[in-house]
Amino acid sequence: MDFKPCVNIRKEWDIVGARQLGREKAKEIGFGTVDQARIATAISELARNIYLYAGTGKICFEIVDDFEHKGLQIIAVDEGPGIRDISQVMEDGYTTSGGLGAGLPGVKRLMDHFDIISEVGEGTEIRASKWVR
Amino acid sequence: MENTKLDLDNYRSLLKxxxxxxxxxxxxxAEQFSKLSMQHNISPEEIIHVHIEALKELYPDLTQEVNDSLNFLLEAMISYGLAYQEFQTLRExxxxxxxxxxxxxxxQQTLLSxxxxxxxxxxxxxxxxxxxQMSGDYYHFVTDKEDDTLGIAIADVIGKGIPAALAMSMIKYSMDSFPENQRNPSAILENLNRVVERNVDPSMFITMFYGLYNPGNETFSYASAGHEPGFYYHGDQDEFEEIEARGLVLGATDQATYRQFERKIKKNDCIILLTDGVTECRIGDRFIERDEILQVIKKYIQLPAQEAVEQVYKHFERLQEFQFRDDFTLIIIRKEV
Structure with a gap:
């Protein structure tokens, strides 16, 4: 596996840093402007979740290039309180953002693949990938 | 975007x-294009992208600022696109x-019929x-072929919608399970009270009126569990009298007892039973007075009973602009001979 570039999320400002790095990677791989914007929005959501609910964590990027896909994977890791009921946070309309259509279901929509592992009291790891078309 | 009408070429030529x-x-x-796009779940950011591409082809010398500003707009549309997709899912x-x-x-209709x-x-x-769609009101007639008596139950769950409807179904089945010879209004309410107390959430209350008419002695005996008082109509004087019967709502305590009342029914008199959906009709912000309800009932009371209840309903339906806030139940029983 390649060296993984990461951005630590400690303050709200770090969300911008994560977006920027993600967008650079996306451009590099060959995503168009619409997908770049979608990836950036997904990064925002994931980074904001870390900032709001876990306090600190990090957003890492991995370039995927195998026989099947070429794309970008975003990995959001924190050691926060974890998510007790994942099905609930994945439900539309549940978002704490006040029904702005974002939240984790929004991330899932913006990306092509989405996976989440969470242990209460230990933390959360979310992996979201998008493929170049 | 496989659809021929949805593609970049089409948009470009429309724009041109x-x-x-x-x-x-x-x-x-353009309006048609936008509708078609929505049918195909195309997000607003994709439309903007198509716009940018079309513009670039039409004006190859587009300034950098315009190009950048359009990309900025595209970025600003992403959340709208997400909200739109969420809306679609929620609508389904x-x-x-x-x-x-x-x-x-x-x-429910089949169950409670x-x-x-x-x-x-x-x-x-x-x-x-x-x-x-679902009712928290309930009425039921019980007849007995042997002695020709008629039992009438009318009940209302405080609250409406599905929880109320579920509670109502329970009431119906409890009543069905009571022994046939159990026709005594106060005993029926006492039994139901225990069922409700044991099985229904304490925050949910049910009011009920149970009456039994015995044609043999022309007597109407009844008891009430906190139900909206009905009316007794004196045919000879064309006047109403409130049917007084006090009692605790069902389910408040398992010890409740219900006093039974009796009265003789004269020819051309009526018993009128209702739920608070009738008495709590609203005109604008104001609840109507019980007197106003009586005026309306009086207007139609000479009609055959079924026609009368339907006319009263129609009257209030119109008054409330065809939007009832609570379930509406009205029963009129007239003694003809």
């Missing part, structure tokens, strides 16, 4: 036409729920209309 002619036809076509979910509720509502009995000497009218 508009820029040249500035005419309404092109704008109308809503229609699924709707059809589930319709099935439940028709099940009661036959309006034909009893010699009595003219009976009954109407019950839910505010939403």
């Amino acid at each position: 036409e508009y820029l040249l002619t500035k005419n309404e036809t092109a704008l109308y076509q 979910k809503q229609s699924e729920l709707q059809s589930e509720i319709s099935v439940a509502a028709s099940m 009661t036959v309006k009995p034909e009893i010699k000497g009595l003219d009976i009218g009954a109407i019950s209309v839910p505010a939403n």
Whole structure:
């Protein structure tokens, strides 16, 4: 596996840093402007979740290039309180953002693949990938 | 975007036409394009992307600032696109729920259906209309072939919708399970009270009136569990009298007892039973007075009972602009001979 570039999320400002790095990677791989914007929005959501609910964590990027896909994977890791009921946070309309259509279901929509592992009291790891078309 | 009408070429030619002619036809076509895009779940950011591409082809020398600003706009549209997709999903979910509720509502209708009995000497009218799809009101007639008595139950769950409807179904089945010879209004309410107390959430209350008419001695005996008082109509004087019967709502305590009252029914007199969906009709912000209800009932009381309850319902339906806030149930029983 390649060296993984990461951005630590400690303050709200770090969300911008994560977006920027993600967008650079996306451009590099060959995503168009619409997908770049979608990836950036997904990064925002994931980074904001870390900032709001876990306090600190990090957003890492991995370039995927195998026989099947070429794309970008975003990995959001924190050691926060974890998510007790994942099905609930994945439900539309549940978002704490006040029904702005974002939240984790929004991330899932913006990306092509989405996976989440969470242990209460230990933390959360979310992996979201998008493929170049 | 496989669809021929949805592609970049089409958008570009529409845009070009508009820029040249500035005419309404092109704008109308843009509207069609936008509708078609929505049908195909195209997000707003994709439309903007198509716009940028079309503009670049039409004007290859587009300044950097314009190009960048359009990309900025695209970025600003992403959340709208997400909200739109969420809306689509929620709309599908809503229609699924709707059809589930319709099935439940028709099940409820079958469960709670009661036959309006034909009893010699009595003219009976009954109407019950839910505010939403499912009703928290309930009425039921019980006849006895041996002694020709008629039992009438009318009940209202405080609250409406599905929880109320579920509680109502329970009431119906408890009543069905009581022994046949158990026709005594106060005993029926006492039994039901224990069932409700044991099985229903303490925050949910049910009011009920149970009456039993015995044609043998022309006596109406009744008891009430906190139910909206009905009326006794004196045919000879054309006047109403409130049927007084006090009692605790069902389910408040398992020790409740219900006092039973009796009265003789004269020829041309009526018993009028209702739920608070009738008395709590609103005109604008104001609840109507009980006197106003009586005026309306008086207006139609000379009609056959079924016609009368339907006319009263229609009157209030119109008054409330065809939007009832609570389930509406009204029963009129007239002694004809």
